[in-house]
Amino acid sequence: MDELHFHYYLLIIACDIGSMASFDEILSKESIFKDSSVLSPHFVPRELPFREDQLSELMLLVSPALAGKKPKNIIIYGKSGTGKTVCIKRVMEDFDAQKKNATIVYLNCRIYSSRYRILQKVLKGFVPELERSGFGLPFLYEKLLDVAGTGRQMVIVLDEIDMVKDLDDLVYTMTRANDELKAGGVTIIGISNRLHFKDALDTRSRSSLYENEMVFPGYTSEQLQKILFQRAEAGFRKGIVDGSAINLAAAITANDSGDARYALKLILKAGEIAEKEGKKEVTDAEVEAARRAVELDLVSETINTLPENHQIVLYAIAKLSMSGSKYSRLEGMDGSFLFTGEIHEEYENICRRLRKKPRTPRWYKEYLNDLETLGLITTTPSSKGIRGHTTLIKIGQNPRDIEKLIRDKLALG
DNA sequence: CCTCCACAGGAAGCGCAGGAGT
């Protein structure tokens, strides 16, 4: 942020709290939160309700490493927000506290997505010269043998393991390392939310990776209620959160995913909304408002990570949705569906305004597919009646919200 | 019935950034 913008920024803040007369007033105003970090998705609580079984099973499976023996490899399945990562983190805390000749490392494979990178990251803590790159795979392999060869048990947790491109090779490398090692060992704990990713593995690495398999089920509405209660108690001051608000948040979440992370986000957001509006309690109304806000947040996050051309196409769709489809009116319909042709025209117009070269229709169609996969638009093939063969397109959310989100981002007038 | 329009989507090939391997 440059200086000018920084001053604007201060000005905006000043306007925002314009109603506050003094620091005394601001500071004397009590927050409804006791400790909002408890509600953050990264928080690892001492108690993990409804995951006691999985937790003790995991500890049992990993425990040989603390006794100098190699544990079996483990694969953990479960949709997002079912407590996979948080369980592992808890196990890791207790594991490290034992201070034995054993190491447990956590990696997210979205970032460390190849055998090479994983080895490099794991060994970095032991081999200082790896800060510089330029070492071959054989070198890394030798170092792995050196590090584990001292009798060290190494447990590598690979979150989102399905993102590893050469998983077969990785598993094979680890298997070979374990064969060669006289003391010490290397164990993989893989976490995945895609149930069918093992189909892509070859038989040999599959059987060695799947020595143990654990499944984390989604939380039910009742379970979510208890979890939310527990967290709300620690996160909010007494008597702030209404019981029915928690039930509502649990019900909304259980209804579409059972994702505890989403439920926590709802409650946190509801609290923030209540606080901003100066309310003393969090009720159903705040949870409802939070749901809309969280949904828009998710959409906005998706849009922000979209490549520019996808954004332009989506912008074109939002723009046309606001005015209604000319083509479909010509066909005597209500104008709520758009045609691929008119969207492409609009897309080209916007590209011209932005002085960008528009992509060809062939590729533009792939953009439409991507947008549909992301749930931002829905498409219906039209087989009868309308202009031969075409696709009818409808935007997923309120076009005004989408239009505004992208307009700010693309700096369109 | 034939041709044209508007579109779907496969195949091949191209240039380039960045990852793999040394």
Added chain:
DNA sequence: ACTCCTGCGCTTCCTGTGGAGG
């Protein structure tokens, strides 16, 4: 650090489909 190569994003070309209209 340096080179080679692969994969990605994209264009070009092509075939196929079904209604509209002469």
